[in-house]
Amino acid sequence: MYLETILVLSHKNAQVRSIDIVDALNFKKSSVSVAMKKLRENGYIEMDGEGYITLTKKGRGIAETMLERHTLISDWLIYLGVDKTIAVEDACRIEHVISPESFEAMKKHVEEAKQ
Amino acid sequence: MYLETILVLSHKNAQVRSIDIVDALNFKKSSVSVAMKKLRENGYIEMDGEGYITLTKKGRGIAETMLERHTLISDWLIYLGVDKTIAVEDACRIEHVISPESFEAMKKHVEEAKQ
DNA sequence: ACTATTAGTTAGGCAAGCCTAACTAATAGT
DNA sequence: ACTATTAGTTAGGCTTGCCTAACTAATAGT
Numbered sequence: 337m338y339l340e341t342i343l344v345l346s347h348k349n350a351q352v353r354s355i356d357i358v359d360a361l362n363f364k365k366s367s368v369s370v371a372m373k374k375l376r377e378n379g380y381i382e383m384d385g386e387g388y389i390t391l392t393k394k395g396r397g398i399a400e401t402m403l404e405r406h407t408l409i410s411d412w413l414i415y416l417g418v419d420k421t422i423a424v425e426d427a428c429r430i431e432h433v434i435s436p437e438s439f440e441a442m443k444k445h446v447e448e449a450k451q
Numbered sequence: 452m453y454l455e456t457i458l459v460l461s462h463k464n465a466q467v468r469s470i471d472i473v474d475a476l477n478f479k480k481s482s483v484s485v486a487m488k489k490l491r492e493n494g495y496i497e498m499d500g501e502g503y504i505t506l507t508k509k510g511r512g513i514a515e516t517m518l519e520r521h522t523l524i525s526d527w528l529i530y531l532g533v534d535k536t537i538a539v540e541d542a543c544r545i546e547h548v549i550s551p552e553s554f555e556a557m558k559k560h561v562e563e564a565k566q
Numbered sequence: 567a568c569t570a571t572t573a574g575t576t577a578g579g580c581a582a583g584c585c586t587a588a589c590t591a592a593t594a595g596t
Numbered sequence: 597a598c599t600a601t602t603a604g605t606t607a608g609g610c611t612t613g614c615c616t617a618a619c620t621a622a623t624a625g626t
Contacts, residue, residue: 355573367614369575385573416556417553426553433544441531470603482584484605502603 337361337370337432339380342389342405343399352389405431405439412446452474452547453486454495455521457506458514469506520546520554527561 342362345352354368361368372389375381380395391399410427414420434442456475460467469483476483487504490496495510499518506514525542529535 353573355569358573363613364615365574366576366616371613373575413553413556416553416560418550418553418556422550422552426548426550429548430545433541433548435533435537435541437537438533438541439527439530439535441528445531473603477597478583479585480604481586481606484603486583488605 337402337428338368338375338400339395339399340431342381342391343396343403344389353387354389404430405434405442408439408443408446409434412442415446415450452517452543453483453490453518454506454510454514455546457504458511458518461506466524468502470505516547520549523561524547524549524557527557529560530565 338357338361341357342352345356345360347415349356354365354372355365357368357372358365372381375395376383379392380398382390382392384390406424406427409430410423411422413423413426418426453472453476455473457467460471460475463489464471464505464551469480469487472478472483472487473480473517487496487498490510494507495513497507499505521539524536525538528538531533533541
């Protein structure tokens with residue numbers, strides 16, 4: 337969730353700080369601060385002296401996986417007629433629980449169905 | 452999760468006790484005991500003197516919703532070529548996070564696609 | 567200079583949902 | 597009768613992931 341948000345923010349913002357994540361996710365500063373600490377400790381992100389956040393290779397990989405899942409699942413739900421807001425919320429939750437196998441199968445299916 | 456398990460067990464077992472749920476879910480007795488207490492307190496199940504469990508109307512409704520979701524999602528993933536074990540595990544998690552809107556859209560799509 | 571705002575931190579709380587450990591109570595085996 | 601097994605309970609622990617509260621430190625407004 338956090339990694340994906342950082343990736344998305346880095347696309348449109350040039351630089352990403354904790355406060356941007358706070359605004360994006362509507363969480364509290366303290367929650368984000370603690371989460372960033374953990375991501376730092378586990379080597380998913382790096383933070384420079386001014387608090388600017390960059391994804392490590394490891395973190396970027398996960399972020400990209402999540403973003404791909406999110407995009408495909410929400411697009412697909414929207415394509416099926418689901419309201420966009422709901423589709424995005426559902427994709428957000430499904431992307432975290434679906435296995436790589438199921439996602440790949442779904443991806444293949446969606447790509448075929450859309451043609 | 453628990454309600455759905457109770458419904459499935461009641462189909463094949465005539466009577467359902469906590470221990471049956473322990474075996475079905477591979478949880479510990481204490482976890483199931485605590486969970487049953489909460490379900491009882493919130494009016495989802497009833498337990499008689501011998502510990503036999505029945506779903507209330509409220510509990511049955513939720514159990515049936517979950518089971519329908521579970522069945523449709525896992526069947527669909529299997530249909531897409533996902534290994535059955537993985538499909539069932541994924542369905543288990545997705546059924547709890549998908550909205551009614553998305554599920555209905557998906558159901559419609561799956562029914563059409565299968566013909 | 568003084569104050570307000572902004573960014574970030576730590577500490578402690580709380581709920582969910584699992585666990586182990588220690589217990590009661592009833593039934594079954596010999 | 598005594599013991600082992602089976603079913604169930606309570607208490608307390610742990611992790612995740614959010615929260616509020618109280619704090620530091622730096623920047624901006626007048």
